[in-house]
Amino acid sequence: MKHIDENKINNLLADMAKFDRGRLDIILDKARLLKGLSLEEVARLLAIDDPDYLQKIFSAANFVKEQIYGQRVVLFAPLYINNFCSNNCLYCAFRSDNRSLQRKALNTIEIKQQTEWLLERGHKRILMVSGEAVVQGKNKIDYYVESIASIYAADFKGNRIKRVNVNCAPLEVAEFKRLKGAGIGTYQLFQETYHEKTYSQVHPSGAKSDPDNRIDAIDRAFIAGIDDIGIGVLYGLYNYKFETLAMLAHVQYLEAKFKVGPHTISVPRIEPAFGTDFSQNIPYPLSDTEFKKLVAVLRLAVPYTGIIMSTRESAALRDELLSLGVSQISAESRTSPGGYSFSGDNKDSAAQFFTGDQRSLDEIVLTLIEKGFIPSFCAACYRKERTGEAFMKLAKPGTIKGKCSLNALVTLREYIIDFASPKVKGCGEKLIEDLSRELNLDDRGLLQDIFEHVENGARDEFV
Numbered sequence: 001m002k003h004i005d006e007n008k009i010n011n012l013l014a015d016m017a018k019f020d021r022g023r024l025d026i027i028l029d030k031a032r033l034l035k036g037l038s039l040e041e042v043a044r045l046l047a048i049d050d051p052d053y054l055q056k057i058f059s060a061a062n063f064v065k066e067q068i069y070g071q072r073v074v075l076f077a078p079l080y081i082n083n084f085c086s087n088n089c090l091y092c093a094f095r096s097d098n099r100s101l102q103r104k105a106l107n108t109i110e111i112k113q114q115t116e117w118l119l120e121r122g123h124k125r126i127l128m129v130s131g132e133a134v135v136q137g138k139n140k141i142d143y144y145v146e147s148i149a150s151i152y153a154a155d156f157k158g159n160r161i162k163r164v165n166v167n168c169a170p171l172e173v174a175e176f177k178r179l180k181g182a183g184i185g186t187y188q189l190f191q192e193t194y195h196e197k198t199y200s201q202v203h204p205s206g207a208k209s210d211p212d213n214r215i216d217a218i219d220r221a222f223i224a225g226i227d228d229i230g231i232g233v234l235y236g237l238y239n240y241k242f243e244t245l246a247m248l249a250h251v252q253y254l255e256a257k258f259k260v261g262p263h264t265i266s267v268p269r270i271e272p273a274f275g276t277d278f279s280q281n282i283p284y285p286l287s288d289t290e291f292k293k294l295v296a297v298l299r300l301a302v303p304y305t306g307i308i309m310s311t312r313e314s315a316a317l318r319d320e321l322l323s324l325g326v327s328q329i330s331a332e333s334r335t336s337p338g339g340y341s342f343s344g345d346n347k348d349s350a351a352q353f354f355t356g357d358q359r360s361l362d363e364i365v366l367t368l369i370e371k372g373f374i375p376s377f378c379a380a381c382y383r384k385e386r387t388g389e390a391f392m393k394l395a396k397p398g399t400i401k402g403k404c405s406l407n408a409l410v411t412l413r414e415y416i417i418d419f420a421s422p423k424v425k426g427c428g429e430k431l432i433e434d435l436s437r438e439l440n441l442d443d444r445g446l447l448q449d450i451f452e453h454v455e456n457g458a459r460d461e462f463v
Contacts, residue, residue: 001194001196006242008249012040013043013046020044024045027044028300031301034304039245045293061297062323062325065303065323068303070401070402071373072404073327074327074377075331076127076328076330076331077118077123079111080352081147082105084103084105084131084135085131090203092279093279095275101349108150121361122362122415122418122419122420123361124411126164158459162379165188165230167188167189167190170189171217171221176226179224185379185387190266196211218250222254234268239284248298261305264328265306265307267298271356272354279353292320296324307328310330313357318357322371322373331361332364335355336352366421376412377411377415409435416429
């Protein structure tokens, strides 16, 4: 597979298994300086299973996340526009050979209705997800662009979606340019597994069976001008230590070639799904402790990158991972096209996988506030063109933190006014009051000015 030296990764894993407390302390001291980590240093940390030292890794990850992003946690919802797919990925309910899946492709009216459902709950950021197939007689890029326009056209009492991110099939450069022109934020594409033999085994047919085309799609997106990219691994397909090192090798390649690393990294684990025995018999399961370790190590290795946690995981584990490096979470997710029009049955036979955290958006907002985090629906960086290299220049030294915190407080105030339950209103106002007192005089004055605009009906204000 391109950009991935499997022998190098295997040698690192073999060589770094010895516990060396002195060397490990040096690595954590370096990580706290927000300098990131080398593959060798990551391999050493991934080899740790000593409980006491794991706590040191967790503490360092919490420190680094707070230094870069502060207390804000970005919230979004996935919107599946279809589940038709020409690929036969063994782990996925959308695979072409799955005859038990109820297939559906949303039209533009249905997409707008689904978006309005999300807007009514308070969502402002959407990840549009599509299977890899021609639907409704249209080529893929036409369907994607029309769908994005429908999402942006949706309105609920003056509230609109601020930013659409997209998870869709690899495209050619000209198609990526059209996607960029449609107003997307981040383009997200997971390699799933960086281990070539495993990749071939779990992707037996369809366009996705070519691993190099998939990994090269990230390059094509950059070339087309999409400079916010999201990558990820589906943990459970192969050894998690190998996958983490390989993904970071991909990150190093992107930074060397484009001077920009991934805007986000996602860390999904395989979850049960209709019509796929593979998802019930995970070949490389990893424990919650191992999962927490890899999240924390990723935070130390690429401190500037947003780490995304989906509703695949349980509510309790997701809450815990917020302190270990996760900075973006989905909320109230449905993983089937049209899924937001029903009550939320987790066994939906049109879904890609079953979800673990089924709390409402309001419940998740309350939990975040009670734990001292700021729920954020911000899209200011896209509005201000703080993307790609411009974003990295602010994120790597941690100077993005101040803007993130202010903008998160603004979006929380908007949510409190428009959507929050009485309990969330009370807790949210107290959090805003407490955190406002910690700001310097200039930022406090700026925040109060924006709050006055929000109280008078303005929305989508930012710094």
